[in-house]
Amino acid sequence: MKLIFTEYSAILIFFAISSLLSSVIFLLSYFLIPQKPDQEKVSAYECGFNPFDDARATFDIRFYLVAILFLIFDLEISFLFPWSLVLGEISIIGFWSMIVFLVILTIGFIYEWYKGALEWE
Template sequence: MKVLFSEYSVIFFFFLFSFFLSALLFFLSFFLITKKTDQEKVSAYECGFNPFEDARSTFDIRFYLVAILFLIFDLEISFLFPWVLVINSVLLINFWSMIIFLIILTFGFIYEWQKGALEWE
């Protein structure tokens, strides 16, 4: 029983250390930083439009385009990361199938770039 708790004690101490360190940094930044609020700091910056207007107002389609492009390249990384972890034990066909996948995504990226999808104007 003592051996079981000694294995988890490192995780418990790491959790305590990270909790106290994050609390310390939070309270130090709360008390030491001067607070200057102005209109720019409290304005919306995530979506590019004011969130307190009518919900049915139109806005630029480029927001959707950027979100879709982000999802495409985010999915690429989610497929690539586990593959890199086991690259030494994969078969040759698995290696080349991932290379073909990356080539297709590269061609897609070049196509988007040439069409001007990454330009914000």
């Protein structure tokens, strides 16, 4: 247990100092600046013009689906790059575990494709 604490103590100290500093800065800015909201400050702002429509319009769910798929495949690349750098040094278990990971992602992508989730009307 002591070994783990000595290894991660710098990270814990950094986290504690950054949390404390950000909290102090937030609280100082909240209490020192006068809060006087008026109609201009709380209105929606669109490049200097009055808003044309409601700023809280709903989005189609397909935008979220595309964003989540982008994040998943972006995360896949972040796993693939270090794996490709150490491919000659890892065992056969490391190789096949990444192949299984890629097969699962491919099956999920094919499922999304056949379900029509990527079709845009």
